[in-house]
Amino acid sequence: MSNAVSALQGALYKGYCTVEEAGLVGMITLRGDLSSDAIAKAVKAATGAEMPGQGKITEGAKGRAGWMSPDELLLIVDHAAAPKVVEAASKSLADEHSLIVNVSDARAVFRVKGAACREVIAKLSPADTAVMQPGMLRRTRVAQIPAAFYLEDDQTAVLVCFRSVAQYAFDLLADAARDGGEVGV
Amino acid sequence: MLILECPYCGVMADETDLHGGGEAHLKRFGPGSSDDDFETYLFHRANPKGVHFERWRHVSGCGKWFHAARNTMTLEVYGTYSAQTYEPPKAIINAVKKKHPEWEGYE
Numbered sequence: 001m002s003n004a005v006s007a008l009q010g011a012l013y014k015g016y017c018t019v020e021e022a023g024l025v026g027m028i029t030l031r032g033d034l035s036s037d038a039i040a041k042a043v044k045a046a047t048g049a050e051m052p053g054q055g056k057i058t059e060g061a062k063g064r065a066g067w068m069s070p071d072e073l074l075l076i077v078d079h080a081a082a083p084k085v086v087e088a089a090s091k092s093l094a095d096e097h098s099l100i101v102n103v104s105d106a107r108a109v110f111r112v113k114g115a116a117c118r119e120v121i122a123k124l125s126p127a128d129t130a131v132m133q134p135g136m137l138r139r140t141r142v143a144q145i146p147a148a149f150y151l152e153d154d155q156t157a158v159l160v161c162f163r164s165v166a167q168y169a170f171d172l173l174a175d176a177a178r179d180g181g182e183v184g185v
Numbered sequence: 186m187l188i189l190e191c192p193y194c195g196v197m198a199d200e201t202d203l204h205g206g207g208e209a210h211l212k213r214f215g216p217g218s219s220d221d222d223f224e225t226y227l228f229h230r231a232n233p234k235g236v237h238f239e240r241w242r243h244v245s246g247c248g249k250w251f252h253a254a255r256n257t258m259t260l261e262v263y264g265t266y267s268a269q270t271y272e273p274p275k276a277i278i279n280a281v282k283k284k285h286p287e288w289e290g291y292e
Binding site: 054055068069070072126127128138139140141146147 | 193194195196197198199201202244245246247248249
């Protein structure tokens with residue numbers, strides 16, 4: 001078994017907000033008809049979370065379920081548990097038109113912490129971060145790469161992007177969070 | 186800056202979140218059609234000064250294609266709607282007609 005490492009292995013930057021690579025995070029893409037009961041049940045079994053509505057992310061005992069598009073969910077679970085979750089969900093959705101893939105190692109996750117975490121992301125993305133509340137998920141872009149983000153709480157934004165652009169994303173966030181770069185000073 | 190509401194995500198996505206797909210509601214003429222029809226389908230595009238129906242893709246969001254009715258002169262947006270339709274829905278047509286009673290209508 002290879003030793004799984006995250007893209008930037010917990011890189012940290014401290015500016016007026018803290019930018020931290022979140023380390024290993026289990027992520028599963030689930031595609032299918034989101035109105036189906038079987039899929040809602042599989043989501044519940046995998047994460048403990050309810051089926052999220054449009055643009056929402058829900059939290060359960062074992063993880064989160066985020067709405068990515070009308071037929072796609074992002075399940076965020078423990079990294080080590082992800083292969084088993086995929087196996088269980090594939091089994092329970094065998095008769096359902098669906099697709100379940102473990103994408104944990106294809107992605108990178110960053111946490112932006114601080115009162116101005118919304119501003120750091122607003123500098124980089126066209127999304128209206130002021131209207132974002134915990135429980136909402138927005139798929140958009142940061143500078144030149146696609147990314148999705150949600151708020152864990154009012155002071156913590158979590159940003160997900162592809163692993164291949166992890167360094168780029170970290171550099172962007174770190175630059176946006178640099179001391180002296182506060183908005184409205 | 187052009188801002189369109191993605192009918193799938195429900196978010197106001199700006200132009201940089203989107204990718205333009207050209208004229209909407211084209212009818213395909215494939216194998217077996219006349220050369221004239223095929224040429225029209227491939228190359229002839231409306232380029233109106235005014236009301237225009239276009240395809241857009243929410244490329245860095247949900248990745249879905251949708252349709253938008255907008256004005257190429259004023260950049261006013263009359264509405265966006267699902268791509269799973271052959272012609273603009275009534276509500277969109279009415280929204281355009283309300284603003285431009287003289288508009289000759291869709292095709």
